[in-house]
Amino acid sequence: xxxxxxxxxxxxxxxNGLVAGVLAGLACGIIGPYVITKRIVFxxxxxxxxxxxxxxxxxxxxxxxxxxxxxxxxxxGATAIALLAAIIIGVINEKRAEHADTLIGALWAVSMxxxxxxxxxxxxxxxxxxxxxxxxxxxxxxxxxxxxxILDLVILATVLLFHKQFMAVCLDQQLATLQRVxxxxxxxxxxxxxxxxxxxxxxxxxxxxVIALLSLPAATVxxxxxxxxxxxxxxxxxxxxxTTVPRIAVYGTAVSPESAIVLAAGGVYLVSLLMTRxxxx
Amino acid sequence: xxxxxxxxxxxxxxxLTKTSPDPSxxxxxxxxxxxxxxxxxxxxxxxxLEPVLQDISLEIYQDDFxxxxxxxxxxxxxxLKIILGLLEPQxxxxxxxGKPPREVRHLIGYVPQHAKVDTSVSACxxxxxxxxxxxxxRWGFLYGRTDREKALAALRxxxxxxxxxxxxxxxxxxxxxxxxxxxxxxxxxxxxxxxxPTAGVDPYVEQNLTDLLHALNEQLPIVIVSHDIGFVSTxxxxxxxxxxxxxxxxxxxxxxxxxxxxxxxxxxxxxxxxCCPLNDPGCDHGCVPVPSAxxxxxxxx
Numbered sequence: 001x002x003x004x005x006x007x008x009x010x011x012x013x014x015x016n017g018l019v020a021g022v023l024a025g026l027a028c029g030i031i032g033p034y035v036i037t038k039r040i041v042f043x044x045x046x047x048x049x050x051x052x053x054x055x056x057x058x059x060x061x062x063x064x065x066x067x068x069x070x071x072x073x074x075x076x077g078a079t080a081i082a083l084l085a086a087i088i089i090g091v092i093n094e095k096r097a098e099h100a101d102t103l104i105g106a107l108w109a110v111s112m113x114x115x116x117x118x119x120x121x122x123x124x125x126x127x128x129x130x131x132x133x134x135x136x137x138x139x140x141x142x143x144x145x146x147x148x149x150i151l152d153l154v155i156l157a158t159v160l161l162f163h164k165q166f167m168a169v170c171l172d173q174q175l176a177t178l179q180r181v182x183x184x185x186x187x188x189x190x191x192x193x194x195x196x197x198x199x200x201x202x203x204x205x206x207x208x209x210v211i212a213l214l215s216l217p218a219a220t221v222x223x224x225x226x227x228x229x230x231x232x233x234x235x236x237x238x239x240x241x242x243t244t245v246p247r248i249a250v251y252g253t254a255v256s257p258e259s260a261i262v263l264a265a266g267g268v269y270l271v272s273l274l275m276t277r278x279x280x281x
Numbered sequence: 282x283x284x285x286x287x288x289x290x291x292x293x294x295x296x297l298t299k300t301s302p303d304p305s306x307x308x309x310x311x312x313x314x315x316x317x318x319x320x321x322x323x324x325x326x327x328x329x330l331e332p333v334l335q336d337i338s339l340e341i342y343q344d345d346f347x348x349x350x351x352x353x354x355x356x357x358x359x360x361l362k363i364i365l366g367l368l369e370p371q372x373x374x375x376x377x378x379g380k381p382p383r384e385v386r387h388l389i390g391y392v393p394q395h396a397k398v399d400t401s402v403s404a405c406x407x408x409x410x411x412x413x414x415x416x417x418x419r420w421g422f423l424y425g426r427t428d429r430e431k432a433l434a435a436l437r438x439x440x441x442x443x444x445x446x447x448x449x450x451x452x453x454x455x456x457x458x459x460x461x462x463x464x465x466x467x468x469x470x471x472x473x474x475x476x477x478p479t480a481g482v483d484p485y486v487e488q489n490l491t492d493l494l495h496a497l498n499e500q501l502p503i504v505i506v507s508h509d510i511g512f513v514s515t516x517x518x519x520x521x522x523x524x525x526x527x528x529x530x531x532x533x534x535x536x537x538x539x540x541x542x543x544x545x546x547x548x549x550x551x552x553x554x555x556c557c558p559l560n561d562p563g564c565d566h567g568c569v570p571v572p573s574a575x576x577x578x579x580x581x582x
Contacts, residue, residue: 037402098325163422168415171404178365179416179468180387222403226446229423231403 004251016140017257020204021243023148024213027200028243029236030159031193032218033228037170041215043093043191046108047085048198048207054081055132056115059122074128075147075199081111082195090188135206135258137247144203151196158193159232166190167228204243209262216265217242220272242268312472312502313341313364318373320356320363329371333359337373337527341472345502346494346516350509351523357506360523361474364504365391378471387416390470390501394477395457400449406460407445410436413464435463439493455486462493473503480509491516 008014035041058077061069085107092100119129131139159166165186168176177183194214201210221234246260318337321329333356341347341364349357362368363375366382378385402409413435414428424432436442439459449457458478465473478494479487494503495516505517521529 033403037404160422161420164412164415164418164420164424167404167408168412171402171409171412172398174367174393175391175412175464176415177367178386178389178391179413181415226403226405226448228404228408 004248007251013139014251016142016145017137017247018244019145020137020140020148021247021261022240023145023152024201024204025217025238025240025243026152026236027148027155027197027239028213028217029239030155030232031197032214032235032239033222033231034166034170034190035194035214036218036222037167038190040191040194041211043089043104044194044198044214045211046089046104047082047191047195048202048210049108050085050111051078051082051195051199051202051207052115052129052132053111053118054078054115055129056118056122057081059128060118063122063124073143073147074132075144075203078132078202079147079151079196079199082199083192085111086191086195087188090184090191094184094187131206132202133206133208135202135204135209137204137257137261140203148200148203151200155193155196155200158189162186162189163228205258205261209258212262212265213239213243216269220265220269223272223276238268310343311340312343312345313339313377314375315339315363316374318363318370318375320359320368320370322359332525334363334370334523334527335525337523339521339527339529341502341504343502344498344518345504346498346518347502347504348517348520349504349506349523349527350520353508355524357508357523358476360527361391361476361504361506364474365389387468388471390465390468390473392458392461392465392473392475392478394480395454395461398449398457398461400452400457402449405446405448406436406441406452407432409449409460410445410464410467413467416468431469432463432467435466436460438466438497439463440489453486455482455490458482458486458490459493466497470501473497473501475503475505477507478505479507 004014035044054077055074058072058074062072088107089104092103116129119126165181168179168181169183169186169190173183197214198210201213205213217239218231218235221238222231225231225234242265243261246264247257250257250260316338318334319332320334321332324330337360349360351357359368363370364377364382366386375382378388410432411424411428414424414432418424418428433442433445436445439462441456441459441463444452444456444460449460452460478490482490494505497503519529521527
């Protein structure tokens with residue numbers, strides 16, 4: 001662990017990785033409580049996988065679409081497709097379509113297949129898909145950090161403005177309808193924030209593990225605190241700790257930092273389950 | 282009565298719909314009116330099913346304490362949803378405070394069946410009751426002082442102030458029911474609708490709930506949906522029997538024969554006495570032991 005702090009001064013990517021962890025922890029701490037209250041962890045998973053299509057489109061355009069697209073990064077395509085997926089999934093869910101789960105599953109698979117196909121037809125290095133799937137904390141670039149910071153700001157500002165309405169639709173959608181909350185619009189906005197959070201988290205742990213960070217810190221804190229403001233604050237703090245401390249702890253060992261982060265999130269949640277047999281009164 | 286928004290007399294702003302040019306719309310103490318309402322749910326293929334409600338006409342008055350009783354599937358909850366504007370009838374008109382329900386439904390306090398409310402959320406009781414204030418406080422992160430005071434006042438009124446920082450999951454059925462009533466009251470409604478408020482609570486708690494509703498009825502018209510005939514016939518001013526069609530009685534009229542007509546012959550109408558949940562003759566709740574184990578509720582054959 002001392003090795004990490006020693007190398008910190010010579011390797012700027014280590015700092016980038018830590019900053020990425022903090023930014024990702026912030027996003028999952030703010031959005032996680034809504035996701036577990038509204039029980040949309042699996043919708044978040046669907047959004048993450050559908051975004052692979054966006055990675056494919058962005059890479060394909062960047063390398064085959066001429067100079068106009070040369071500044072396009074995979075994360076931009078992923079963000080655009082994740083937002084689109086959030087809106088489509090939100091509408092499907094709202095209409096209570098009879099086969100909503102089938103439709104969402106189909107989108108999930110088709111968009112992933114499209115992304116993989118496009119990446120295969122993209123000339124050059126194929127590592128982008130792997131780092132989107134599994135994360136690449138060792139080489140987070142400054143432009144990625146800037147993008148994550150923008151996403152965090154958008155998430156924070158929206159939550160500060162719309163928290164009450166998010167809570168109303170999370171707690172009781174029928175009550176929200178009766179109290180004239182624009183339920184569909186608020187649901188879509190919340191899903192869009194989930195999409196932005198997913199993009200933030202995939203930069204750190206990759207999409208395969210994103211569900212862990214979106215649900216586990218919030219679910220852990222929910223076993224100890226009562227009331228939504230405390231849950232948001234606690235989940236943010238725990239989220240930041242979980243995305244940074246394990247990375248430092250396993251530095252210099254063969255353990256990949258992405259796995260360490262998720263295993264730590266799972267471990268902390270397991271301990272919280274054992275410590276509190278019942279939810280607090 | 283006065284319109285809640287403009288302060289003008291309601292009768293002046295109540296629109297006369299084309300299909301019902303009924304001069305008695307001006308009746309000052311009518312808060313809600315259903316005229317010849319027929320409603321059917323749609324089948325998955327889009328066709329209309331058998332009507333759940335047929336030719337329902339009903340008035341709700343300013344000082345009303347109305348019970349709607351009927352068998353399961355008789356259309357009780359559907360009727361409440363129509364009054365709330367959550368469902369639109371195929372025929373007939375519905376007005377609440379002289380307007381279509383969709384425009385005024387934030388003025389209607391709705392207490393759903395507590396058994397149907399998700400109790401596993403990490404929010405505390407105060408969060409849940411504050412959410413009832415959403416139509417008064419749209420933006421921002423925290424509710425303001427007025428909202429918190431109104432929410433706490435609603436909790437005190439329903440006797441649940443000491444539960445404010447508990448979770449719904451850790452409360453008993455009767456406590457949950459009171460919290461849901463507090464949530465509805467926090468919005469400062471002008472009409473209160475309750476769906477099966479006594480379902481799954483013991484007779485002692487039921488008596489407490491009844492006292493609470495009687496106190497609320499001093500200020501608010503209340504409509505209760507229930508299949509608990511004993512509750513309805515002893516406590517309410519008027520009773521409407523609903524089984525696709527609706528018949529309104531004063532509460533005293535509800536007798537064995539009216540019940541038999543609605544439920545079939547095998548209904549037991551048992552006299553309501555406040556009774557001890559533990560059936561303990563020496564209990565100090567001030568209540569009378571239950572005469573028999575099968576109690577006072579309607580029994581279906």
